[in-house]
Amino acid sequence: MIAAAVAAPSVHNTQPWRFHRVDDATMDLYADLDRLLAVTDPSGRGLGVSCGAALFNLRLAIRMTGHDPRVLPLPDPGGRPDLLATVHAAPGGPPGADERLLHDMIPHRRTNRSPFDGRPLPRDVLVALVAAAHGEGATLVPVTGRSARRVLDRVAEAEATLAAEPAYRAELAHWTRAGTGDDGVPGHAFGPRPRHGGPPLRDFGLGGAPSPHDGGAEPADFEPDPQLAALFTAGDGPRDWLRAGQALQRVLLTATAHGVAASLFSQPLDLRPPQHRGDRVGPLGHVQMLIRLGYGPPVRPVARRPVAEVVDSREARRVRA
Structure with missing residues (x-):
């Protein structure tokens, strides 16, 4: 699921996210503030958009298991502003054809800066x-x-x-x-x-x-x-x-x-x-x-950090009451 999440686009391919497994059904998504673009993105808007793209991929990956992703955005804005979302996988129905199609597109999506041929989109x-x-x-x-x-x-x-x-x-x-x-x-x-x-x-x-x-x-x-x-x-x-x-x-x-x-x-x-x-x-x-x-030519993918680098395994990652 995390491998799907990190295939998302991010500003300058900074990949400004970290994930923490809370339990068998719950994942936390954190902003990696060490990867914030201090000049280009001082407010963190681009970082938030990037992490939102990863969150959508994570939701799709959860749906592929027959679970429904229940997302709580910014669960602790006062104490942990870098904790962007908690995602809980609840039992659900099988994924629909549209969900499967979008999930299948995750490894094929590219940012394409090549010339396009000018054909209008239908x-x-x-x-x-x-x-x-x-x-x-x-x-x-x-x-x-x-x-x-x-x-x-x-x-x-x-x-x-x-x-x-x-x-x-x-x-x-x-x-x-x-x-x-x-x-x-x-x-x-x-x-x-x-x-x-x-x-x-x-x-x-x-x-x-x-x-x-x-x-x-x-x-x-x-x-x-x-x-x-x-x-x-x-x-x-x-x-x-x-x-x-x-x-x-x-x-x-x-x-x-x-x-x-x-x-x-x-x-x-x-x-x-x-x-x-x-x-x-x-x-x-x-x-x-x-x-x-x-409509443009095919382009090569860009690399992603290994899953092990974006998973925070520290037991006390979350601040609990």
Whole structure:
């Protein structure tokens, strides 16, 4: 079950989670605060979304055993704010076909930063993605036309602002890998740099020339009109971040099941100070992630830490009354 959980996406592949087995039917999910991105994610929003994605995978894995996952989010916010959720497996019915399909997609989901071919997503696929987010208490909205261009312009501005910060560059360098490793973003996952004003993907090489990390890959032509979607939650606190992560993972697994590739934009959200994230909230709430969708080439997986490294076996891990 934990192997399924840790296959979830996470910001810069930091994998900021730890698990503790409480008893035969109960698991605790903790935030690994040593993996918090202090520059990019000081409030822990991205960490919470990442852990929410892992929580969704854990729920799916529990369902495969014929149990129902009963999740208690933030059970001890005053005493243990890093304890994000307690998950209890209660007897339940057999998993449904949709649950089995999503579970089967866990090892096949990828973040794909390659060019997409520009084919529009069919309406039934978009409906399925919107329904996936709704099923987790979030809202997914396709972003098209001029709105999409404005969003991409904001992402590009945020990317340029971040890249100009020495502390950001140092943090990004720490989580990129020229070779192999169990965490961080390896060079093969950077993707080529867009040519002629393509989508503003995060520049892990931080420069205009081909990066030694990506093997000197030449710039590539991307789809002229990227298909975007924005993921919203009603609130913007730790519970909402967990909810957003679960919704995001359900959307990504649903996309994978339909043969749809995805990459993520969060740069404008990374720039927004926590004390101002409640400003100008629209009727849909707070944006938690921007998603680029389309049809792209297969990409290689990125490594995950061994299960033994994310399981906390200390008997006294929880603070008990």
